[in-house]
Amino acid sequence: MFAFLGRASYRFRWWVVGCWLILFCVALPFLPRVPEQLNVGGFSSPQTEAARARKVLERELNLSPSTLVVIVQSERLDARSAEFGTQLRALLADIDSVPNVTETILPRDDANLIADDGRTAYALVGLSLPPEEAQRQVAAFRAALRAQPDLTYLVAGGPAFFADIETVSQRDLRRAELIAFPFALIALLLVFGTVVAAVVPLIVGGIGVAVILLTLYFVAQTIDLSIFVLNLASMLGLGLAVDYSLFITSRFREELPDLGGNVAAAVENSLATAGRAVFFSGLTVLIGLLGLTRFEFMFLRSIGISGVVVVLFSTLAALTLLPALLGILGGRIERLRLRRRNVSSVRSRDTGFWSILAGWVMARPFLVLIPTLGVLLGLGTPFLRVNLSSPDATILPTDLPSRQGFDILTEAFGPGEISPLVIAVQSPSSIYTAENLRALYDLERWLMRDPRINRTRSVVSAGPQIGRESISRFVAVQRGIGVLGVDTGLERFASDRGALILAFTFFLPNDPESKALLRDVRAYELGGDLTMLVDGSTAEIVDVVDAMYADVPATIALIVGTTYLLLLVLFRSVLLPLKAILMNALSIVASYGALVFIFQDGHFSDVLQFAPLGFVEASLPVIMFCVLFGLSMDYEVFLLTRIREEWERTGDNTHSVAVGLQRSGQIITSAALVVVVVTASFVSAQVILIKALGLGIALAVLLDATIVRALLVPATMRLLGRWNWWFPTRLGRV
Template identity: 45%
Template sequence: MFYRLGKFATRHRWLIVGLWILAAVIALPFAPRASQVLQSGGFESPDSESQKAIDTLVQKLHVNETIVQVIFTSDRYTVADPQFSQQSEQALARIRTWSEVAQVTSYLDNPRQVSQDQHAAYVNIQMKADANVAAKLLPELEQRLQKVPDLQMKVGGGPVFYEDIQRVSENDLRRAELLAFPFAIIALLLVFRSVIAAVLPALVGGFAVVVSLALIFGLGQLTPLSIFVLNITTLFGLGLGVDYSLFMVSRFREELAHGRSIDEAIAITVATAGRAVTSSGLTVSIGLFGLTFFHINMLHSVGMGGILVVVLAVVAAITLLPAMLSILGLRVNALPVRLPRFGRRPAVVNTELDPHHGYWYRLSQFVMRYPLRVFFPVLLLLLSFGAPFLGVRFSAPDASILPASVPSRAAYDLLVQRFNQRETTPILMAVQTKGNALTPDNIKNLYYYVRRIEADPRVERVDSIVSADPRFTLEQYQLLYTHPELIADPYLGAFLKSSVSGNTLFVQVISKHGMVDPDSQALVQTIRNTDPGNGISVLVDGGTAGNIDYVSSLYTDFPIAILIVSITTYIVLLLLFRSLLLPLKAIIMNTLSILASYGALVLIFQDGFLHQILGFTPLGFVEASSPILLFCSLFGLSMDYEVFLLSRIQEAFWQTGDNRRAVALGLQRSGGIITSAAVIVIVVSACFATADMILVKALGIGMALAVIIDATLVRGLLVPATMRLLGDWNWWLPFLGVQRHPPALAKYMTPDDGATDYTATSSTDMDVHVGGKR
């Protein structure tokens, strides 16, 4: 099939190139607009208790969580000075009359919105629109916010956070693209030493990215997609698009060196390297497919976008690239670049090199001479790399994932440093009673329930209609709420109106500990797990509860994703290698390199190792989605290299029937191309590690480190050691035994002469007989 596809590409080369150019021309107006249809949120699970709690409060009490905070600070005045209040009110004058604002709660209304040093205070501006829409209204809000001479203002809150995520993500993407393209081309020049050959893979990767972004723009019109789709699309589009083209161009150049005609060289290239690329795309897509099982929209949409760009990268590599190679022909080697050679020959094209004297052959022979001495130290080293993950602390993303220079992060830091953070992150409770909440019986039940919560040593206080004034007794509350319309105290009347509707009450619990403190998390779990009794039901929301639910939702779905990805990959590799143990070994090898990158996540982002060099503030935790993104991204990518290596070893085993010799020959024939492909992915991933957004930075660093470990310690040492220890069991399948010469593939086999490297560029390449020629 792939051979016929190669022939088709040569016959219709101009048509194929024309169609891709047309697709790119159509895509160009839409690709830059992809961010416009993407959403900055998507970290909530619709099935979580915290989401149900806020849905209840919004529906019953019209509580709106879309709040913009304006923080006023002054070195000259304290909050008690008249100038402070006069100027703050002057600044807010046009905000109060704005039709998009539902309510403005000043520090004059709530004294707890004053800083501990009395030189700062914040105002909550409740917007009518949701956070994503409110983010688009921020320019007008800032325009209405009048500057005053003696107060400094910082604007923060959810809408500002979402706007900053959007802007920082787009800036990160532009920076990564500007860095990735030139560095990828430099790497390709070192491999190919030809300008034309080096530009082709970058061109194919660019086509895949542009068309993918345009399709994401269309998909975003139909379903909610996260802004992080942008980064994963470019990362995989460039990394894999260039990688796949590298295999194809390398194979094509080698076939030309063997004296093939251009048409024949392209057909064999697609039949061998094209088959490898397609298998690789399948394994990567399986890994990304695991993300679509999560209820968190950010992961779900990143999985969809990732699969889309991988499919396009594969299609471009097996259609557009062969068509362009057919047009270029021998000119693929044009514009040679004179660069210093490192070693005797380039790592990719080594057909004239005796495999028995190559670096990878010698390395594998050394490893297989002492397999146990290599296996255990390398295994212990990889496990030690992953050991820090045992101390991981997960948390949901907040403004700390953004650089300190953006408005929402500056406002967040100011709140943390100068205000009582416990006041700004209360535990929110949607409490529902049987019948009207203000009946004497319900007031009694609520009174005693709130007292039980207040008795918890972790609780600072509870804000509710039955604890509004500590001087009131139960009987006084019951009497007061018998005729709520007669309440004379304006504060209590406003509080009652905003806290009760029918059978639903809004209660806030202030913890003595910070939002992510284990004691606050334990307090939330205690409230959730304690039955209020008397027909009262409770749903808990707030920063701490949302954090718990976010992590719980992710790691409830994660084992399912791991199981599905692993089983699917195992079946695909079982069919590909016809072995019971090789797929299992491949999955274990992948897991080891991924665990090593997990350890790096903890050391770098939780503990702050190298944070000054990498340019970020340590979080003190690992953002909970990062390990999942890394697993699903790296599982397929690492399996990609495993497939390249094992396929070449399998070829050599079918040729020689000798497991030890097959491992050495397979590693020699694939080592160079795997190293070159890994370098490309490392370069592209490292460019994304320059991102200001910590989520993207973590993905870039994690992928770069995992690929480095995978292409060196795992592929160079651990794989040959394990294959030497397993021996012929590598190739055993029940009922078929050890297959040395599968009859169905006999016509593709060429006897190994012990000296010539027949297929030096693609890991799943087979020697193909076409028209009587090898």
């Protein structure tokens, strides 16, 4: 099949190149419009308790789905003064003209919105759209604010956070692409030593990425896709296309002199061997990324969908566009040489550094295997103390308003001000019955006795002079005053069928103390006929992580099982696929440990230019597993394909491993170098999620292509001996 594809690509080479160029030209006008079709958010699920609590409050109390926080500071005015209030109202005078603004809560309505220092205060502005949609209104909202002589202000909150993510992610993408292309070219020049051979994979990658983005533009018309698919499409699309092109181009350069310069035969042989390996490698990457489509979270699902598009077009470009270009270039692939080619290093030579290394390893397999395993497992040990969390403003750079607002609130009001527990209470009868009000009173007093709680707000919030038996009369008086037109704030905390309790803690949302408190609150037995659900940042984090990781075991089993069957067919071996899976797991575990060591613990934060998070974003390990499992398997497929070729020729396991590693070691290392360069370019990103993803993939690929392939693979294959190739006859017939 692949030999036929090679012949067809050569025969119709001009037509093939022409078709790809047409697609490229069609894609160009759509590329600037792709971000408009993509969404931010997608990190939550409507099925979680936190999401259901929000729905209850929206229904029973008309709570706004999202809130903007206008943070105001003054060096001259005290936030409790009348003049400060006058200027704040003037600042917000025009916001009612902004679409979807529902309500405004000022410091005069709630004194807790003023910091103890009297220099910082904030106002809450409700919007009738969820944060992912409300972020489109942030620019108009900021434009509607009237600057005041004595006030400085920032707009923060969920919608502002998502708006800033969209802005900075596009900025990150442009910066990473400017880094990736020239450094990938330098890496390819070092690998090939000729300008023409180095440029060809980049041409294939560039055209492939453009067509991928065109496809995503139309996919996004019917399916919600995350803004982060842009980064993944560029990172993975360029990396895979160049990776696959490097393997096929290298094989073509080996075949061409051996076949006396017969270009058609060289293209055919290259596709029959390296092309077959590329196809199966693409399938392994595809299997991993398909695993992401199982998750209910839009962010993960869209990464999986876009990843499938990336793999399909990257593989298709490598198997059609590349051989057509090679057919056109022929011997001119060696033009513009930068260094003399070492002819003895091509296929005719089966001895060299890699075969010597393989021989050294196989002469002492246990001596190599045990310490190497220890190193990789040791690198992974920090993951045992991972603190998983959903993203918040700390993943953004400190020059963005939403991040600055987060930091100001944390410093001025304490870490718990930005993340209260939001308790939604329901009653099938009425919240205002004496029994139910006493039950709410008991809950609030129980919360206030907890040393982890700073303060609470609810319909039953009253001074210590109001006892349990008097609370129903107190609430009745407040309701009566409200009927007279006096704003008591009661309607913000209770209706006939629902009530809200806010519990402000002393901790950040992802702090273990906050999570422990959440568990205790959810376990509380509420009296009366009341039921409760708990929302808030901590609840969102816990619920998202629990829901996400509930699907992880089945996803891993599906990916591993399907990959095993694919490799079983490819290598006709029972043990080699199992060994390949274990080798992959080691490099992934090591990269997980690096995530915790760097981004959670903060090591190298000065070098990488980020503020330590204290947590690992929950989706990162999931994405990295699904991407890396297939990407790392690439190198195993290419290496074992070469080893199997020699095994079928000689039947000598030790010799086959040495020759296979010699023939593929340099190419695998070179391909990994290109992928490392491309993915590491995203370390320049200011969104820590993208920075961590780029660094994690780069580290895993680097470890996989060096320590794993150069040391662990020959050691384990030497120990297994002829068992590497064991394949029951009955299974072969099946």
